[in-house]
Amino acid sequence: xxxxxxxxxxxxxxxxxxxxxxxxxxxxxxxxxxxxxxxxxxxxxxxxxxxxxxxxxxxxxxxxxxxxxxxxxxxxxxxxxxxxxxxxxxxxxxxxxxxxxxxxxxxxxxxxxxx
Amino acid sequence: xxxxxxxxxxxxxxxxxxxxxxxxxxxxxxxxxxxxxxxxxxxxxxxxxxxxxxxxxxxxxxxxxxxxxxxxxxxxxxxxxxxxxxxxxxxxxxxxxxxxxxxxxxxxxxx
Numbered sequence: 001x002x003x004x005x006x007x008x009x010x011x012x013x014x015x016x017x018x019x020x021x022x023x024x025x026x027x028x029x030x031x032x033x034x035x036x037x038x039x040x041x042x043x044x045x046x047x048x049x050x051x052x053x054x055x056x057x058x059x060x061x062x063x064x065x066x067x068x069x070x071x072x073x074x075x076x077x078x079x080x081x082x083x084x085x086x087x088x089x090x091x092x093x094x095x096x097x098x099x100x101x102x103x104x105x106x107x108x109x110x111x112x113x114x115x
Numbered sequence: 116x117x118x119x120x121x122x123x124x125x126x127x128x129x130x131x132x133x134x135x136x137x138x139x140x141x142x143x144x145x146x147x148x149x150x151x152x153x154x155x156x157x158x159x160x161x162x163x164x165x166x167x168x169x170x171x172x173x174x175x176x177x178x179x180x181x182x183x184x185x186x187x188x189x190x191x192x193x194x195x196x197x198x199x200x201x202x203x204x205x206x207x208x209x210x211x212x213x214x215x216x217x218x219x220x221x222x223x224x225x226x
């Protein structure tokens with residue numbers, strides 16, 4: 001299985017500021033995914049990040065609000081821009097791997113609180 | 116549009132009981148189904164992956180079944196322990212998509 005780390009693990013931010021979350025994987029992967037989990041809710045996919053191309057965003061998520069970088073096959077960043085209290089969530093990075101390359105693994109998450 | 120439903124939303128059992136968590140999905144054209152465990156405030160741990168061609172997978176005290184034609188999966192936990200207390204999430208993958216999640220079942224096992 002892939003080992004995924006995220007930084008920071010948690011943060012408390014002021015309204016209107018931006019936070020960049022880093023995701024590091026211990027092996028090269030083609031596709032990386034960013035999810036959001038709002039309080040008491042399940043996970044919602046924000047975007048899919050492929051190395052060397054623009055991220056693909058899901059309905060309701062836009063690049064200006066959640067810019068993503070994918071500079072190589074083991075690293076990605078997600079920025080939450082111009083934050084509001086509604087952005088308070090756990091943000092999770094995920095990759096596909098495993099024996100059949102279609103098992104999905106998740107990082108420990110970044111718990112964001114916006115005041 | 117694929118929708119994943121998990122029943123019940125919450126479950127409380129005494130230690131030692133066997134239990135079943137249910138997951139249903141509306142579109143049977145899936146690649147696979149995964150069960151995850153999430154502890155409060157933490158990330159997700161993959162428990163079992165069932166390919167669309169498989170009927171079940173087992174890992175220790177966990178057994179997951181898949182009936183693709185009826186759009187259902189179950190996670191069976193044998194001899195439950197307090198350490199099993201967590202939220203259990205079911206998710207499916209389809210062509211060209213990432214995982215689509217249910218809302219989870221929160222399990223509490225009392226000693």
